[in-house]
Amino acid sequence: MEIVSTHILDLLERHFGYKSFRPLQQEVIDHVLAGRDAVVLMPTGGGKSLCYQVPAMALDGLTVVVSPLIALMKDQVQALQGNGIPAAFLNSSLDFAEERLIHQQLRHGELKLLYVSPERLFQQGFLDQLDDMDVRLFAVDEAHCISSWGHSFRPEYKQLNVLKKRFPAVPVIALTATADRTVRSEIVTHLGLHDPRVFISSFDRPNLSLAVLPGQDRWKAIQRIMGRHAGKCGIIYCNSRASTEKLASKLQGIGIRAAYYHAKLDPLERSKVQDDFIQGKLHVICATIAFGMGIDKSDVRFVIHYNLPGTVEGYYQEIGRAGRDGKPAETILFYSYADVQTHMHFAEEIEDPRYKEVIIAKLDRMKEYAEAQVCRRTILLSYFSESTAEPCGNCDVCKDPPKFFDGTVLAQKALSAVVRSREQLSMSVLVDVLKGTRSHEVNDKGWDRIKTFGAGNDVSAFAWIMFIQQFIQLGLIEIAYIDHYHLKITRAGEAVLQGERPVRLVSPETIKERQERPKLRKDLVVAEPSPASMDLLAALKALRRTIATDLKKPAYIVFSDATLLDMAEKKPRNIYEFRLVNGVGDHKASQFGKAFLKAIAESEAGNAG
Ligand code: ADP
Ligand code: ZN
Numbered sequence: 001m002e003i004v005s006t007h008i009l010d011l012l013e014r015h016f017g018y019k020s021f022r023p024l025q026q027e028v029i030d031h032v033l034a035g036r037d038a039v040v041l042m043p044t045g046g047g048k049s050l051c052y053q054v055p056a057m058a059l060d061g062l063t064v065v066v067s068p069l070i071a072l073m074k075d076q077v078q079a080l081q082g083n084g085i086p087a088a089f090l091n092s093s094l095d096f097a098e099e100r101l102i103h104q105q106l107r108h109g110e111l112k113l114l115y116v117s118p119e120r121l122f123q124q125g126f127l128d129q130l131d132d133m134d135v136r137l138f139a140v141d142e143a144h145c146i147s148s149w150g151h152s153f154r155p156e157y158k159q160l161n162v163l164k165k166r167f168p169a170v171p172v173i174a175l176t177a178t179a180d181r182t183v184r185s186e187i188v189t190h191l192g193l194h195d196p197r198v199f200i201s202s203f204d205r206p207n208l209s210l211a212v213l214p215g216q217d218r219w220k221a222i223q224r225i226m227g228r229h230a231g232k233c234g235i236i237y238c239n240s241r242a243s244t245e246k247l248a249s250k251l252q253g254i255g256i257r258a259a260y261y262h263a264k265l266d267p268l269e270r271s272k273v274q275d276d277f278i279q280g281k282l283h284v285i286c287a288t289i290a291f292g293m294g295i296d297k298s299d300v301r302f303v304i305h306y307n308l309p310g311t312v313e314g315y316y317q318e319i320g321r322a323g324r325d326g327k328p329a330e331t332i333l334f335y336s337y338a339d340v341q342t343h344m345h346f347a348e349e350i351e352d353p354r355y356k357e358v359i360i361a362k363l364d365r366m367k368e369y370a371e372a373q374v375c376r377r378t379i380l381l382s383y384f385s386e387s388t389a390e391p392c393g394n395c396d397v398c399k400d401p402p403k404f405f406d407g408t409v410l411a412q413k414a415l416s417a418v419v420r421s422r423e424q425l426s427m428s429v430l431v432d433v434l435k436g437t438r439s440h441e442v443n444d445k446g447w448d449r450i451k452t453f454g455a456g457n458d459v460s461a462f463a464w465i466m467f468i469q470q471f472i473q474l475g476l477i478e479i480a481y482i483d484h485y486h487l488k489i490t491r492a493g494e495a496v497l498q499g500e501r502p503v504r505l506v507s508p509e510t511i512k513e514r515q516e517r518p519k520l521r522k523d524l525v526v527a528e529p530s531p532a533s534m535d536l537l538a539a540l541k542a543l544r545r546t547i548a549t550d551l552k553k554p555a556y557i558v559f560s561d562a563t564l565l566d567m568a569e570k571k572p573r574n575i576y577e578f579r580l581v582n583g584v585g586d587h588k589a590s591q592f593g594k595a596f597l598k599a600i601a602e603s604e605a606g607n608a609g
Pocket of ligand 2: 374375376377378391392393394395396397398
């Protein structure tokens with residue numbers, strides 16, 4: 001075993017330029033090289049690809065990677081080729097000549113890695129063709145696509161058990177960033193894995209701070225956040241195309257280099273926005289979920305969710321795009337019941353009752369996170385079956401623990417209004433009634449005649465919304481999604497109304513404090529790089545852009561941000577020192593070493609003179 005391990009470390013260094021493995025990578029690689037099946041769960045950015053790419057380099061013959069996302073396939077293959085590794089992909093985007101070339105390379109055994117789309121794999125005769133090749137490993141990427149209940153179900157994935165049937169001796173490694181317990185067992189069953197080992201790496205990303213803010217007055221809160229991150233890059237996820245466009249233009253209005261990104265943008269424009277963001281020409285992207293897949297940008301300093309996502313998996317994947325460099329990054333979720341209602345509205349239209357149930361259960365878990373009065377990280381990690389010993393100290397609840405007070409009388413006022421309206425009030429109208437506001441609907445329906453009209457005038461509308469949300473969380477009232485979202489009193493609510501049960505509430509001050517004074521955890525504050533190395537970094541980035549343009553490749557194929565940063569810190573003086581930079585393997589050292597060493601020497605000379 002020891003011999004194998006030294007050998008794979010050597011492969012990691014030579015081909016990928018990395019000096020050590022990330023947690024679990026080595027264990028997975030050893031297991032796969034022993035010819036066994038594996039399921040790998042790692043958060044986005046955890047380093048899943050190397051779990052099959054290193055074995056591919058260690059084994060003779062071919063590794064076949066099944067991947068559902070055409071764009072990702074191309075990125076991965078380009079990155080491999082950038083490291084001098086013979087790799088190719090087969091999917092619907094290729095023309096005839098390109099296909100022919102790849103088939104030729106396959107026949108001659110010239111490729112180490114072949115990426116295929118699932119459709120492609122099942123196309124007439126393709127599996128027969130694989131029979132004739134020396135396939136040594138199958139990797140199934142984004143393996144959660146096998147689950148019919150997930151948001152990214154791919155029917156072809158269900159047929160992938162054919163791999164184990166036709167190639168029983170070839171190990172299969174399934175990888176995903178999003179899998180709860182059920183999905184995990186679906187992966188094992190549907191792929192027909194033989195006695196697989198399931199590797200679960202920690203999903204914890206301690207450098208990401210977590211916070212939830214009320215959905216009221218988001219724009220003011222966003223301006224405050226922008227103030228904290230002037231000149232830094234971030235993503236704002238919205239649930240509609242219209243809001244991405246509106247928000248981007250508002251941000252531009254206050255002088256921020258912002259743009260929007262959504263599925264209806266034409267492909268050229270989309271890739272321009274993406275490139276400009278990667279290169280730091282754009283600072284803030286307002287996007288629908290279509291943005292961020294496979295983007296390798298390490299210095300995203302904040303991810304904001306303008307709306308509530310529908311699932312914890314999706315949410316976790318999106319915030320995972322922040323702080324990939326390991327430095328502190330901020331994540332903020334705006335929470336409003338209007339968003340819950342939007343999700344419920346879609347859920348109600350689902351016909352399959354089992355599917356509907358799953359969707360609602362997933363939304364409930366997301367709400368649980370948003371409404372938490374305990375450490376939010378604990379909730380996130382428990383979703384991925386990971387338990388934490390203590391509160392994280394880097395979420396808003398840990399930093400500003402809730403202050404409770406006796407809210408029995410407040411609850412009774414609200415519940416009484418609910419009952420007196422014969423349960424015909426929606427949340428916003430209930431606030432109007434309690435505040436004594438003569439809104440359109442109040443006048444229309446005559447709610448001003450209710451005895452409790454104006455009984456809560458001494459409490460602000462903001463505070464009432466915070467309280468009513470808590471009444472819902474405490475199970476005193478329910479939202480009737482199928483009856484115009486009207487509020488209904490529950491048994492527990494009746495007990496409160498009759499004075500049989502006290503109600504403890506979190507004060508709105510707690511929430512205000514979290515909104516206004518986000519605190520940084522001291523041990524996560526890192527020194528900014530010195531101005532001199534910032535200059536060098538800028539020079540290295542410029543050089544990378546020139547080279548990338550010449551090669552007609554995306555910049556990160558030359559070197560990633562993390563590699564350039566390491567280079568700016570290490571300031572190598574010769575090719576041996578250059579090889580020590582993280583992310584510089586043999587191939588790139590010989591291809592780009594000279595140019596980068598020259599740039600570093602020039603910048604050093606400039607500083608000395
Ligand atoms: P995932 O597929 O899990 O989201 P990737 O495989 O794309 O993650 O890896 C994320 C980033 O981390 C990539 O830029 C990759 O090159 C880098 N990476 C992976 N493993 C290592 C390692 N052992 N050392 C340094 N960087 C690594
Ligand atoms: Zn916490």
